[in-house]
Each structure stands twice: as structure tokens, then as C-alpha cells.
Amino acid sequence: MKIYRNIEDFIPVDNAVVTIGTFDGVHIGHQKILSNLRESAKEINGETVLLTFFPHPRMILHPEDDSLRLINTIEEKAHQLAACGIDHLIITPFTKEFSQQSPEDYIRDVLVSKIGTKRIVIGYDHRFGIDRSGSLSDLLFYAPIFGYSVQEIPEQDINAVTVSSTKIREALIKGQIEVANSFLGYPYELTGTVIKGKKVGREIGFPTANLSIDESYKLIPAYGIYAVEVSIVNHIQIKDGEFEDQKEYEKFKGMGYIGTSPTVDGTKRTIEVNLFDYHDNLYGKTLRVKFLHFVRQDIRFDSLEEMIQQIAEDEKTIKNLLSYKLH
Incomplete structure (x- = not known):
């Protein structure tokens, strides 16, 4: 797996199949999504690209809130993503300026121009851009304009991811380590x-x-x-x-x-x-x-x-x- 600490360092690849998210825990729900990502890349003879952000957006947008606790450090996340067979990991520094992009600018300047996205694998509830105003409908609208396709992750899979992340944190706080490990798929x-x-x-x-x-x-x-x-x-x-x-x-x-x-x-x-x-x-x-x-x-x-x-x-x-x- 190749790692890029800044999206500016990434050189667009042929047939990039992209997914986006924090992927905290890289747990069994995430692993299912990443498996779909790999299969999708095989279909078009492409390479998998995962775009994540660090620091976590909440750290930047709500610095007064010190309650955020994550399952993985960025290094641990990279370790698990490599084990999942991802080709490229882009760790984009999240800033207030980055969060102020319009949905169109984000799609055009980040996903298309800087990554070269040919297919995006994303959940129905994914939000992006200024005030989280961008959504799946925007990705679908701009797809024929910018020349990429969209593969939507089913709602039931997204709900499984949400439930798993919540249960992992709750289990760890309660000392239920075996429960947490069963959702993570690793210790x-x-x-x-x-x-x-x-x-x-x-x-x-x-x-x-x-x-x-x-x-x-x-x-x-x-x-x-x-x-x-x-x-x-x-x-x-x-x-x-x-x-x-x-x-x-x-x-x-x-x-x-x-x-x-x-x-x-x-x-x-x-x-x-x-x-x-x-x-x-x-x-x-x-x-x-x-x-x-x-x-x-x-x-x-x-x-x-x-x-x-x-x-x-x-x-x-x-x-x-x-x-x-x-x-």
C-alpha cells in the first residue's frame, strides 16, 4: 500500500476506484465495504484509493469539544487498511479552509482533478463540502459531467457500520474486550x-x-x-x-x-x-x-x-x- 500525507503528493492513477471516510476501527463493517471496493476495482482493471482525513473533522470544526475518542490512531488505521489490501491511502490534512469548499468544487478539484476518480463507492448518507451540504445526489448529478460512475453502498451495510462503531466504543468503555474484538475482527x-x-x-x-x-x-x-x-x-x-x-x-x-x-x-x-x-x-x-x-x-x-x-x-x-x- 502506498501512503500519501497530502493529496498534492498523489499522482492520479488509471481507473481509480475511490471511497471516502474516517474508517475508524477498520472493523468488520468497514472490511465489507473495502471488499466491495476491491471487487469494483477488479471489474474495471483499476486501483483502489481510500481518502481519509486527519485530524478528525470534529477536532477542527469543534475544538471546544474534547470528548472525541477514536478506536485507531492514524498509524494503526494505516496498518489495518494495508491488511485489507488497499492500493493507495491518502491522508488529507483537514482544515477549516478545506471544509469550506462547495460540493461542485470538491468533486471537480479533489475527486476528479487530484485523484482521477473513475468510480466512487460511497454510502447513501455521505456528506461533504461546506456545511455538509453535498450528498449522494450531487455525486450522481456531476457523474456524467466529470466522467465517473457512482456505486452506492446499500443502506443496510451503512447501518451495520454505524452500529459496529458505536458498539465497539461502548464495549471498550465497559471492559467487554471480547465483544469489541468480535466487531473489530482483530484484537x-x-x-x-x-x-x-x-x-x-x-x-x-x-x-x-x-x-x-x-x-x-x-x-x-x-x-x-x-x-x-x-x-x-x-x-x-x-x-x-x-x-x-x-x-x-x-x-x-x-x-x-x-x-x-x-x-x-x-x-x-x-x-x-x-x-x-x-x-x-x-x-x-x-x-x-x-x-x-x-x-x-x-x-x-x-x-x-x-x-x-x-x-x-x-x-x-x-x-x-x-x-x-x-x-
Whole structure:
């Protein structure tokens, strides 16, 4: 997959089959749409192009609203789209100026002139242009004028996408990780850099790597203990040109923790992982943590000894779960 950080860098391709959207989660609903996109491209011997926007439009148009939480970072989204077999990913910087285009200008200047769209695969409810005034009817009206065709995504497929995105977020917030993963079609993940913590885990015999998540918009699952799979990866970055996924080193099974460590009077949320059978220094390294099972909620224990005993039980539970869930 080729990635373009700006639409100006994209060179129009022959028979571009295009879809547009945020595609947050790239979940099973999205995957169905992308499968249709690939099949449509085969029909006209074309190439698939996905146009997405970053930052998310809500971040720009409603900066006072800090409630937006996304399932994917832009890097994670690229990783999943590459797995779906998309040929070209255009990540367009979303600005207020961009949002002020008329529907006709957007179709002519973006979809036709800059992408070379020959077929657009889009939902019945897709909106674009100034004040979201553009719609499917505009795309259909200008199709014969600008020489492209429109393939409408059925309403039932769009509704499935909406329901899935909503259910994924709700499930993650409630700690229902297995439900979220079933809608995603892959394990939910967090990627972060290992930073120094209070070293409480090391003192009680369960050393943990504390993760710093750079993206404030990334949705963090419910507080609690999780069964996880952890990979050490190269630092995450996207470069223009051919997509090269981050190299994953050896994978480890482990315990994941999200919470405030109430038993030791913690107040700040931390995200920690205890890797089974790994004892080297992880400071400064980037970890990709895949959440597989929710084990229990984060609670305050009456004593440190009681907490240590429970963590030991958690470890047994997680090792039993992962012994047949991971290969």
C-alpha cells in the first residue's frame, strides 16, 4: 500500500476506484465495504484509493469539544487498511479552509482533478463540502459531467457500520474486550513508549512496563486487569511512498493493567504490562499491546499482601487463558 500525507503528493492513477471516510476501527463493517471496493476495482482493471482525513473533522470544526475518542490512531488505521489490501491511502490534512469548499468544487478539484476518480463507492448518507451540504445526489448529478460512475453502498451495510462503531466504543468503555474484538475482527490494541514508573510492580515481584500513549484522542479501555499479547516494535511512523509496517520482534504473553493503583494510594491513571518470561530493559522501546481478555476490575485491597496474592491468582488465570488462545 502506498501512503500519501497530502493529496498534492498523489499522482492520479488509471481507473481509480475511490471511497471516502474516517474508517475508524477498520472493523468488520468497514472490511465489507473495502471488499466491495476491491471487487469494483477488479471489474474495471483499476486501483483502489481510500481518502481519509486527519485530524478528525470534529477536532477542527469543534475544538471546544474534547470528548472525541477514536478506536485507531492514524498509524494503526494505516496498518489495518494495508491488511485489507488497499492500493493507495491518502491522508488529507483537514482544515477549516478545506471544509469550506462547495460540493461542485470538491468533486471537480479533489475527486476528479487530484485523484482521477473513475468510480466512487460511497454510502447513501455521505456528506461533504461546506456545511455538509453535498450528498449522494450531487455525486450522481456531476457523474456524467466529470466522467465517473457512482456505486452506492446499500443502506443496510451503512447501518451495520454505524452500529459496529458505536458498539465497539461502548464495549471498550465497559471492559467487554471480547465483544469489541468480535466487531473489530482483530484484537484491540494500544501502542506506546515505555517510560519510568514508580517501580511498585518490581518491588512486589511483578515488574511492569509503564506505557505513555501520545495520542490524547485514543480510546483507553475500562480500568482493570487484562490478558494481553505484547510485541516490541520499531518506533511508529508513516512515510510517503510504499507502506512498510513496523517490524515486530518476538511476541510475549502477559498481564495488562489500566487503573490508578488505589491500593498504593495512586491517583493518576497508568497503563502497565507485565511480560511473562522477559527480563531485559524496555525503557524507551515501543510496545504494541493487544487486549485479548478482560479478567477483573481495578479494585482497592485492604493490604499490599492481599493485592500481591490476587495478582498471583490473576497471573495463573491469564496463563491458563493464553496457553490455548495464542500460538
